[in-house]
Amino acid sequence: MEAPPYKICFDNILGRHLVATHSIDCGTVILEEPPLVRGPFFHTYAVCLACGKILTEASSRPCSKCGWPLCDENCEKSPNHQPECILTVARGNKISIKNFGxxxxxxxxxxxxxxxxxxxxxPEMWEKLMQLQPHPIDVNIAPPSFIRKLFKLDDWSEDKIKKVAEILTINGHELPIARSPQLAVYDKTSLLEHCCQANCTKTFTNEGHVLVIAARQIEENEHLSICYTDPLWGVENRRLHLHQTKHFWCSCSRCEDPSEMGTNINSIRCPNESCSGFVLPKTFLQEIKIWNCDSCDAVFSNDNISLLLGKIGAEVSEMPKEDAAACKQFIKKYDKVLAATHFYMIDVKMALSHMLSSENYEELSYNDLKLLFKTTEELKMVAETIAPAERRLLGLILYRLAKTKIEMARRDDDEGKFRSVLAESRNDFCEARLFLANEPTVLPEGRVCLKIGLELKLIDDLLTKK
Ligand SMILES: [Zn+2]
Ligand SMILES: [Zn+2]
Ligand SMILES: [Zn+2]
Ligand SMILES: [Zn+2]
Known part of the structure; x- marks a missing residue:
């Protein structure tokens, strides 16, 4: 087997982490591994412990051995369900689940x-699990003494059970491929450090293996990283979320730059009528007192700006995101207040792009087509600049742009131009396919990747036709 392109290193600040042993090309699968353990999140509805389906009383039956509800006999036999089945049987009485939904x-x-x-x-997987970093948890779960007593785990100390819960919480990834999201812990993938502008991305196979993929060219000795939070959030939300869930304050180069590589995702428009500048604090890494306009030297108090952003944030969280008219209205309302790529705008534009592109392109009005094109271009600029590891999103964006361009050209009724747009869109489709190549077919992105094959064939037919 070929040697992996990374090695495990150790230092006192990062603990164990992964470093590239030679340069790695963008798109390379750096590692693939099955989970050490996977199962339901700590807080969930009643789900089938074999297939993950959300259960109702009518759609389930208790396991004949342990009592946990499952879909049917087949799910009862599934190896996924055996660990808790065996440990529940061993405690001497069945589990009874009465509350569904x-x-x-x-x-x-x-x-x-x-x-x-x-x-x-x-045992070898157990050893690997025990080597991962635990972190004191504040999630609301029962104390270890309770589970120890409930399942008669006399061979286990409370400390050991606590350590397991802590390792699961801090190292857990959300596995989106089952019928309901699951918690999965991986060995080497857990050693990837965080960066808000990560150089790797992760995705999953239909079987639940994780794939770590180079999101750009990576040089020898570079640390490998993924983003532990939403890379399209503004700096303050990202840092707060990382602190709440992973217990550290990020100060990566992206967090250090208030304009976030010139994308303006935190920027407000200068309220002075005659000024077209953007307003930002000097840094987000210390307590903020004032925000400055980069063009007219005006100064604004942080209190006032926080108030304004709090109000807009509440509006974003309350608005119906599946309502295209509400999204359009929001964009119009804040066009003169927020930068076009402010994170609240990005949030709403993402929802709008998703909605418009889920319709048949041929049935979109010309204005909607233009709007879809414009918002998707803005999303592309932001994602490429600050979140190149968002390969799923970039693949979808390129796919939408190509489809939009073709439809706009088709309506223009200019044969020569149409053919050149087709040729250009062919490249976009090919690039989108590279971004989505490793997506599992159980996810929509994997299915878009399959669709691209058909689009390319159609284009080739049209281009060879005289
Ligand atoms: Zn099932
Ligand atoms: Zn069972
Ligand atoms: Zn950061
Ligand atoms: Zn100004």
Whole structure:
């Protein structure tokens, strides 16, 4: 087997981390690995412990051995369900789930039980799990003494159970491929450090393996990173979220730059009528007192700006994102207040782009087509600049741009121009396909990737036709 293009290094600040051993081309699959453990999140509705389907009382039946509800006999036999089945049988009485459709506290034990079971079933995976970094958790779960007593885990100390829960919480990835999202912990992938402008991206196979892919050219000795938070959020929200979930304050080069590489995702428009400048504080890494216009030297108090942003934020979270008219109205209303690529605008434009592109392009009005093109171009600029690791998003964006351009050209009724747009869009489709090449077909992005094959064939037919 070929040697991996990375090595595991250690230092006192980062702990174990991954470093490139030679240069890695963009798009290379750097590592693929199955989860050490996977299972339901601590807080979830009643779900089938074999296939992840959300259950109702009518659509499920209790396991004949342990009582946990499952879809049917096939799911009862699934190896996924065996760890908690065996440990529940061992405690001497069945679990009884009565409440469906609400968060059910019994499920917080399942993934912990699966992790504990590794010690007997797969000791080498258990060792790997125990080597991951734990972190004190503040999520609302029952104390270790409770699960110890409930499942009669006499061989386990409370400390060990606590450590397992902490490792699962801090190292857990959301696995989106099952019928309901699951928590999955991986070995080497857990060693990837965070960067708000990460050089790697992760995706999953249909089987739940994680794939770590180079999101740009990576040089020898560079640290490999992924983004632990939403890379399209503004700096203050990202840092707060990282602090709440991962317990550190990020000060990467992207967080250090208030304009975020010139994308203006935190910028407000200068309220002075005659000025076209953008307003930002000098830094977001220290307490902010004032924001300055980059063009007319006007100064604004942070209190006033926080108030304004709080009001707009509340409006964004309350607006119906599946309502195109509401999105258009928001964009119009704040066009003179926020930068076109401010993170609130990006949020709404993303929803709008998604909605418009889910319709048949041939049925969109010309204004909607133009709007789709403009918002998608803005999203492309932002994603390419600050979030090159968002390969799923970039693939969808390029696909939408190509489809929009072709439809606009088709309506122009100019054969020569139409053919040149087709040729140009062919390149966009090919690039989109590269971005989406590793997406599993259970996800919409994987299916778009399949569709691109058909689009390319259509274009080739049209271009060879005289
Ligand atoms: Zn099932
Ligand atoms: Zn069972
Ligand atoms: Zn950062
Ligand atoms: Zn100004």
């Amino acid at each position: 609400v968060s059910n506290p019994n499920y917080q034990f399942v993934t912990i039980l699966r992790a504990l079971y590794l010690k007997q079933a797969a």
